[in-house]
Amino acid sequence: MMLDFENQIFLDLFHEDGLLIMARGLGISRLFGEFLKVYCDPASLVLVLNTTPADEAYFSDTIEKNGIAHPPKIVTNEISTTERQNTYLKGGVLFITSRIFVVDLLTDRIPVEHVTGILVYRAHKIIESCQEAFILRLYRQKNKTGFIKAFTDNPEAFTSGFSHVERVMKNLFVKKLFLWPRFHASVALPFHKHKVDVIEVHQQMTPAMTACQTSLLDLINACVNELKRSNSSIDTDEITVENSLSKSFDLIIRLQLEPIWHQLSARTRQLISDLKTLRLVLRHLTQYDCITFYSLVQSIRSSEKSFGQNSGWLFLDAADSLFTHAKERVYGRKKLKQNQAKKKKTEKPEEEDEECEESDDEDAAPSLEPCPKWETLSEILAEITEEEETCTEVEDPNSASDKGDKSDKGSSNTNDEDGFLKPNNHVLICAEDDRTCNQLREYLCNGSEKLMSRLFQKYLFMKGGPKNMKAHAAMLAKIKENSNSDSGKGKETNPDSVTLTQMMRASKGDDFTTDSSDTKKDLPTTSKDAYYGLINFPLTVLHPLHGCSDPHGIARVLDEIQPKYVILYDADMSLVRQLEVYRATRPGKPLRVYFMMYKGSVEEQRYLTILRKEKEAFEYLIREKA
Template structure:
């Protein structure tokens, strides 16, 4: 069933290409699925970008229900398992919905494997990420539009806030998508509000009062965050402090704001400021878990932080506020049977066994349960009372499938609640069991949690990209640690779902994680048809899906209970998220009124601009959207490089890109110029692992002019390290020292320093201009030594020769031509060496080979 506002939104997109932004949870997946169905009925070739495997499976189920679509038009995923011949056969059917891997699609478009003129439409999911023109999807749309101007583009997004985190980002996204219409469907739009208000469902928000210790704990954490913010403002007078407050620091967007302000001056940012940013992230995670985890798991989480953090740098750990945090966390688990109350802050003794008899005698176990557990238990009892016996049989006859669904955010909470709801004593037994595990395996738990804390929280692709170059900002991982705390290691999400439904009749505990598509809950509701729904944690998108479901199933009334802590950060974040989305849509509405629309004629009218900017091999920043091109040479590009912006800029400069899988280098400009590209973060890891040494060694063996391109993140300072860290890095394992050693070991290696991708394109154009246009090695020869003066098979022997005194790059080939082995070289006399190397180099080599060395160990091993 398609709701009225969904039908209107679908009609808008079908009539004219555009970007459709829908409020989270309002059913953007249903709109996209209906659109794809309608397009497939026309039996044309449709391409899908940024579709996940979960979405593909959902589309397949929708198509199976339909009776009007031919089987060969069903959605199909084209990945690396398909050969080029197999892909060609699929493309030339010219029918169906194909979800092709982005790198494979770029390859097929550049090499004309796919008939671009036969592509009818491109459907783009998660269009919020296309605000960045360096995205490979932007390059794909551009190639398609150049080869087929009649190809339509229909883009969808449900994250309005992503388009308001900068200046006119929605215009940039529309320009990258080559669309001219913007369609906005927020929750407060009249059509949406009128449709969803007709539901017969009932939403009851139950405010749960926190325990005094939980409230004190949250207050102490907020005090620590406030102290960090005050110190951050004091040490950085040049940044805008209008958004640096406690309310902003509760969200991950705070990291985006502060890092964007500090990036241009990152080389001048002190290590103390960087530590303050790390501390704010850590404290935000602690604040979230203070209400999310049970008392034992939360205390274990705190102990893991003390093991992973450098206490000499994190000031909050050594402050009085930090002491309060640990004191309150301990007091929720145990107290000392001591008259001195000051002993609360001491570390507890480690237990040697899991039995309760091994608990220290001076320890009074408290194990404070979560307040939500008792409310949840009361709710379930009330629901059972309403649906006992004949009442439930009557509900089943109407069409209900189960009594109640409990929605949680992650798998660890689902496992925990499965133990809690069994009986009245289950919470106490569960906490005691967890506490005994803590006493038994404290060392193992901390070590394991420490490894998990080394990973970053990846709730948004956008933050991952922003923080990619800031490797020194370590983030405390959280969601994996909670899985550990709940002892969920062996069962997958789907297995847990089935096991729980078998153990607890008529009660389903379902997880809907934040990174999973927001339509997952709607599918679960449609399949289970519950009478009651309990939201263990408030979720904006889930409430919207419940509204949509109730409008679809109006004949089955639904009662929804939402558990939220009273006067808590949990409630504040939920309300702020709703306000943030509403404000984002309001801003987009204002931008739409004054928007500059780029029409197709403006995209193509760039021939003169391109001629001016490429005459001398120069690419101007901001002139990447062009269609008229004049071929100015060819370059082999590794398939993995298309994730960066550089291939697009080379394409702008008139270079013909040949996508291949290179085993040597990333770019092949000519037979003599190979380039290995390294971003700043990749350079650091490659030098540490030694991988870059092997890569450069291969480059030096296969070309005359090996180049290492060091690419700095855009917007950051053009420095390898900050001034404050230069003195500390003067050691053999620092980045600068490793780089110097690399250049000493490979004297023919050229370093190319690029502060932007545009400058990289200019450098490549200059290098390419000195070489013949079509001078490229054969593809098959890239993994083999070249057939020139450097052709040799025994690399070890040649490396040994180059280390000998008197032997260098210019005369090593003469030695290889005259002598067949190292032994023959050593047995040669000085006159014979002079004929090959000349008098000076021959004398140096001969003296080295025939000089005697005193035995320093003589007499020591008799």
Template structure:
């Protein structure tokens, strides 16, 4: 009873009403009993961890947070807004650190400093209230975290240890990985929270965004190129397995090569036997990575970039080491790729990505029409994409148009052509100077960037504003020429909240951002809270981002739902990669649930099921 009263007093410092049901359950579980919490990607535990920190953010407690990155430290310090929160860095003096430890509160400390301070007896280990471990799946990668926890537990038998992770797949690698992590963290309870957990489904179903899916077919040329690349990958995988029959290569398949985690899966599989592989096998592995990069470039970049990249591999120097360029599908690929850029006698007529047209229709027609019908004064659009290169690409397309972007890329990549199609002549293009040879080569003049590429200027986010306010227009729809976009030049000197306040309420705002966000955000969730968008366009698919949007809408609980538009290519690598990632995560959680059941059966009361044991399929 005394323990329950003490916990009730601690809970008075928290804000449980704002949390969803499953977040509240996770919070209550880890407060009552220490354990390892494994959540699905996208089900962010920021709010749970924040409330745990609020419980112990007091001079009478000394709590240490491990494995937090710089952005997370800033986020938690800002949210706690308490003088009893300390961020320990190498700049702080040893005496200052000692005084801070004796002052109690919450301390964000790097592992190296923790090891040093514990060995030097600067931290009163016996008085530490507890340790919170973030990214628990990385504990076995470095011995320092494990060493800190062992030092702590040897000198302090009563303090708590609470560990969190959102990477279920990391716990399925190797033999007994979960048990080893739990022994390292000195906990007995394992809490598993997949997306298909019944309580998670109930919590997110109450308030769901309005979703519209646009299934965009790829062009016949892209489909044919994809076929050639898949054939090359299949032949390379077969050759690799043929030359290494004694090595276990079940994970090395064309399907897995297309997934986002291919490099990590491959490294875990091959690290132990890498020294046994012949130089030919190692080259085949390098060829797989090259072919995968080509496949991603085909769908995530543009036709000019793909053409330039593929042309770089058609050299005698590269052919001496790589064998895939000699295969029949490669020869057909090299011959066919010209059709992406040219028609007739070297006439530049680059093929436009099918997604671009759909994106332009959304931001210039569909969304403006929806805004006209709504009574909201603020109009904010968030476009999410995979990487900074795609982010810059979309900014250029909205500001300058797809034809001007492709032509500029051709100039930067030094693509040779004899003439330009009429589609490009209508734009204000840089002039083309004639070379002494029979062909014409485009050169950059003073009005264009003289760098070979814009990669030095790539950012994780761009803000655009519409130059014409369509809300005041009496027309039912707008033509492309009536809507223009301009970059917001002051973004570097302002945070997102200040930017949104500075832009006029009647002026629509578009933020283009990668899934991971900029340096100022610890996650997409922070961006959504600051921007409060009315519309979200998923230019690329990502499991984590989809679930973060669900979490944001569930917390928002507004009558007018958030509108989300998905742009999907059918029967492509993008779709296959997304489905494979879902399947692999589901298999990882099923493995964890089975492992947990074995723990309960073999060790009895020493292990606890933790939370609800009811699960159902993710819809």
């Protein structure tokens, strides 16, 4: 099912060649797939440029599912020249690499005069020096009637440089520019008509996390100011603390400093390297657990290379505050104060200061600070489970009179034979990367205590070897006993909330199992990055947002499992819009989205900055088009 604005885009681009620039997440892959379906006909020969093997596999699978008689073919170097010539003569849609396309064009193996047209994916990468631009020039010289249609969902790429849009359109040999931002009236209409049920869940960071964030922002600000002071050629409007939070900051610096990189001093290069390091630490603060964060901070502090070559930020007061509060998250504030008091009583010479600092970790008993989002995630899943269990117990009033004594089987309309819910009652949890998904999987299966203990033992092993780890084994056991005895009034003494997976039992009363062999039969998810089999009722799927082996993994999961609940553990603009399209194309199916975010954090500011930059990019392109 295509939405009204998608039909309008399709018709505009079908009747006239041009460059289409859409907002991220609005479904440019869906639109590109519709063009492929139209041209999957032996009567036409359409060549597709600038796609990756993952793109080709996704589009081929999508078209085959729709029952198209002549699906696209992939032309690689494994196919001989004679077979390639025969493939061109058979027509249809062909995914072809740029290198093979150039060779076959120059040797006249491709019947250029019979080529119906060329579809260009990721058109923002087409520059004058690339092979795709050379291919399009050769094609247009020999074929004046064939079409060229280009697609991209990266508007920010056209804002850098002088007349970047005009140059790209010149390389594509197109004259028409189609702009479709999220704030377009035709785009917003179906999303307002079929609104997603969004519940924003704002977590408060712990005081130690807030202190670490403040220290890191001060350090980044100091490095940015020093970078501006030492290089007058830098555009001060672009190099800011706010822009440093976004992932495109490295690209901004590279575009400005790459032409004069050989003229930069060693201090300037070190400032750029330090900014990259600090941004990585800041990302770890909100993304991972306290042990992973502390391990990274300690590695930077103890590294002789970073200690000797840093630009000076390691000697600032903010850096001391960062190290102190990072350690506080692992060992606790009271215990650190006790160790400091003991250290003052037994004064030692300056030469032994470093050894004392290292031994502080070994002497202090850890009081590991759990991630605030973990408990919130447990509460959300518990709420979903309770709601779904209530729904399965309620009978359908229309069929209640016909069932009579069979009322005890009323839940069979909602559950399948194995006790799993139908696909539209599944839960999808989306996190930033595979590492976060692994931690969440272990948390859901074993609970926070076992996860934090394992991570702490791993940290000790990496730091001091097996001896150090064995010394802390008894200490960790005592901590568990104390935490169980001290939390008599808390939730952890409740057998139903020791671990989330024990609380999420199936309605049949079976114990939870992490074996996903049965689940894979009932849930044919083709995405290789998905984690499932964690919770059987409702069936829960974990999937990373970035760093996936398949960039279309989220789209595959949404189409295949059709979740009723989606939990955004990490904010992502593209996925939010994908869910809007998913809801609008399935008006009869409910969808609830839990949007998790740290309140007043760099995570929130990063998300708002991405939205602002895309809006400004489209406004710039609209002015350029006018």
